[in-house]
Structures are given as structure tokens and as C-alpha cells.
Amino acid sequence: MTRIDSTPTATATATATADAPAPFSTGALVHTGPGEAPEWWRDAVIYQVYPRSFADGDGDGVGDLPGITSKLDHLAELGVDAVWLSPFYRSPQKDAGYDVADYRDVDPLFGTLADFDELLAQAHARGIRVIVDLVPNHTSDQHAWFQAALAAPEGSAERARYVFREGEGEHGELPPNNWQSIFGGPAWTRVTAGPGARPVTGAEGETPGQWYLHLFDSTQPDLAWENPEVREEFEQVLRFWLDKGVDGFRVDVAHGMIKADGLPDWDGTVSMVEGTEAADGDEETDPGAPEDGSTGAGNSGPMFDQDGVHEIYRAWHRVLAEYDGDRALVAEAWVEPLSRLARYVRPDEMHQAFNFSFLTTAWSAAPLRTVIAASLRANDEVGAPTTWVLSNHDVVRHASRLGLADPGLRPNGIFAHDAQPDEVLGLRRAxxxxxxxxxxxxxxxxxxxxxxGLPEHTALPDDVREDPAFFRTQGAEAGRDGCRIPIPWHADADGFGFGPSGRTWLPQPASYARYAADVQRGVEGSTYETYRTALATRRAERLGSGTLAWVEDYAGSADVVALRNRDVVVLANLGTEPVVLPRGTEVLVASGPVLTDRSADPQVRVPSDTTVWLRAR
Structure with missing residues (x-):
């Protein structure tokens, strides 16, 4: 009887036959790749650090820049090429730092400019590049410019930096249009008339005046990007951080800075992740999987993806080109179809744009093949790399999202009373x-x-939540706090080793003990070691600058996504039955245990919800 073993990584028992015949036939190339990536950002693996939740250096329960510096060896060991730091600028923290009061300084919550300089130097010493977040669509209402705008009269140069408008109705009592905030509620707030304005409260004797636009929270007034003074200011902000040596900028709401002329009413709605549920089924007949890869992830309406944004990025591209080192611009642009997104990464504009269509595609083979091919096709048209992503600080972690009964759902947070993800299934799929x-x-x-492998925290008490989306929707949406929980570093320490005091700004679930870094490091088959192996193999096999062709045997499969990248076959089994591989197949990396017999000519079976990288011969 042939013995079947379940092994964590498959490499121990799936030994290749030295001269095995080519077991996989591939079709025409979908993507040829650059061969060797001429710029670092074309094939980089970049790690997002959300500073308040990564590591706490001073014990106040909030992560900070010294805390990040103390964990750079973790990132170097993991094998990433760069880090992207979410905002650490001076801010009232009404939206976790995305409400910036001073773009040229560090908020004391996170440290000092000297702390940033040290972080940058230490990262560069380890070969890790640093990208910083830039928030140009809006400022904080505490920014000096907005305070000056409130102090100045209607029609002043100070107010012209923001989107102030007269109201509709007989006495201007109605907002200038019907736009809604992405966080819920109206996108306009009215202030009192004349210099020294403040938000209208309805107090006796108060004289209402103009309205200002805020696509997000009322403490985040939108800038008027038609104003040359705004454009000049942000070019100087770019130069400030470039002079310090940063390697690039992730641009928040990159598709939102220019609004349609006249600010027309719109009969639609906007949301953080907008659209219908991603669907499964056949890619040619299922309306949820059109050939352009659209999943409903795009923000639409007259406040988004206006052609005028591209002038801004062409100007910024010229600024970055003055500096050596291939500095990069990364667009956070929720834009569909993918051909529209590709306009942001034309040769004289930005360098990367997050592929949210991929992030929001259902866990189903046909839609995944469609979005992968459509993404590569669209970006190849403009000579840009495709920038893949599955999780970030704005969406439910994919270890939980993929554990939902419908893994195509995209909730804005998960409450304790909601249907809960299957933690084991979610991690396996993730x-x-x-x-x-x-x-x-x-x-x-x-x-x-x-x-x-961290899951979403789905049982946060309402009284600890901080996301403005929770408050502006009157608790209808859980919001994003659940994906922003402080990292567990040590299973047996208070606060799981997040900082020296054991305090954490958001509570961690008890389950995080089994996900802590110290209980995974060096453990074969752990999620951490699987990522390490994958990143090392990806670099060794040069997959980031590689090619893509579909494996013909699975090209129409409802259960399998199989592709060839250079000399590696990537095979993901999304079905319910194991996929049997040809004898002699060499497994390089596996996302989970595979079944391997002990015969002289071993055969590998890939279980459900498992991906393997194989040596193509």
C-alpha cells in the first residue's frame, strides 16, 4: 500500500525526478514582462506599516516611529523591498492621521523629525526603501490654511484654497449640491457668515454663511486643486520629503482631487469600496466577471476620476525626476475599468496604482483569471507594472474576508452580531x-x-471604536478599526509585546496569542515562514519581472487557476477536491499542507484552497 503523508511545505517529500518530462503545457504569453526590471518599483514587494498599530516604543499604547525602527529587522528577515508608512504627520487624529495639520512635521504621538530621519537611515542600511503617505485631497480643519480661511471673508484668497460655495435655497439654507460623504452623511458643512467663521450650530443670533466641501469627515475640508497656490504648496511638500531621502509617495484618494465643473448633483452614492458583490461563475457568461476585470470596486461620480488629475501627476512626475534613485508615486485610486486606472500610470505620470479590482474579486477561478489577464493587458498598454494587493488599512483583512460564507462580500467592517468568518477556512484561503x-x-x-495570518477583530466594543465611518453612519457600519488592531509580537507578554507598558490603543483579541510573531518564527509551515519562503523564492526565480501564460490543461477550469511565470508554475486549487499533479513534479513553495506519497516516483495532491509553486520543465 502506498503511504500518503500530509506535509507542511511539500518540499521535504516531493522530490523531483531528475529528468522528468515537461508535465505542464502552456498557451501563448498573456504578459511578456520586462525581463529584468529596470526600476526597483516594477517588481518590488512593499510592506504597509500602519504606524499607530505596528510597534510602540514609548509605552503610551500607540505605535510610533521608534517602534517601527525597532522592528526593521523583522521586515529585513521577511524579505520585503520597501515599506509604505501611513501618515505620521501633525494631526488632530480625527481620521487616524489622514487629517493632516502640518505636512512637514511629525505628530508628537509618533515622535519627531529626528526619529523619522533615524528610521529612514536604518531602513536604508538594511536595503529597505521607504515610501511615505501623502494626503492631498483634503487637510485637517486645524491646518493653518483652513483656520485662515475661516478667519477671512467670503471671496478671499484664503477661502479660494478650499471648496467654499454659497448654499442653495432662498436663504442659502441648502447645501450647494446633493453629494454625500464617503463616511456617511452630507459632504457639506455650513459656517457662519463673515470673518471669524465657525460651523453653524443653530445658536440664537447666529448668521449662517457659506458651505465647505468635505468628501470625508467634516474635519477634512477638500482643497481646491484648480488653485495654483495649492499646486505649488504640494510640490514643495514633495521636495521637503524627497530632500530627506524618501523613495516615494503613496497618494491618498489620488482620483479625487479634481471635481467636475459646476459641482453637479449626482444621483448615485459613494463608499469606501463601492459596487455590487463580486460574482463567481464563467468569465464569459457571468455579468459579474466582464472581460475588463471590473468588480464594482470603482468610485464613480463627478467628484472622482476627472481628467484634470492627470495634469497634477505629470507635474509631480517632473519633480521626482529631478532626484536620483527612481523615486516612485503610488496611486490609491478606486477606479474602474482597469483601462481607466492604467491612465494613472502612463509613462509621464505615476509609477504604480493599487489594483483594487484584484482585491475585490471573488474567490473563484474564472473571475480571478479574468482580472489577472485584464490587469496585465491594461498596464502593458502603457508600459507599467501591475500592482497587486489583497489587504490594507481600509478593508476587512483577507484572512477574514475569504472566510465569510460568501467570500465575494466586501463589508465595511464586521460586528460581533454579524455572521462570523470561518477563521480556519479564511486563513487557508488567505x-x-x-x-x-x-x-x-x-x-x-x-x-x-x-x-x-492575522484575522479581523470582529468583536470590538462600540465604545472603543475610532473610525469616523462608524460615527457618521450612526453605527450602521462597523468601519475599519477591526483591521487596525496592534500587532502581536510575543504571545506571553502583556499586549502581546506591542510595547513596554502592555497598553494598546485598541484591544487585541485573545486569539492573537497564537498568531504572535515569536511563536511562528522558525516554525516550518507557519504563515510567517511560508511568506518568508515565498519572498525568497520569488526573488530567486525573478517572478516579479517575469512572464505569464495560462497552463492549458486548466485554462477553462471552474476550480483551478494555473499559470506559468518564467520556469515556475503557480497553481491554485479553489475547488473542493484535490488536484493531482503529474509524477515527478517539484514543489517549491506551498501555501499549506499537500499530500505526497512515499513512492520512488512521488505524486503530489494539492488540497482545496491551496496554492503551490512548481518547477516547470
């Missing part, structure tokens, strides 16, 4: 999805903690 993503040509982004 590891498989990540290995599929990392096997694709282009650049990939990882969100802090996904290398540990």
Missing part, C-alpha cells in the same frame, strides 16, 4: 490567495500582520 498574488509578475503590497 495563504493561498497571497501565494497566488506573489507568483504574479509585477509589484505586490503586503499589509502589516498578514504575514502572521
Amino acid at each position: 495563504r493561498a490567495a497571497s501565494l497566488l498574488m506573489l507568483g504574479l509578475p509585477g509589484s505586490s503590497y503586503l499589509y502589516q500582520g498578514e504575514e502572521l
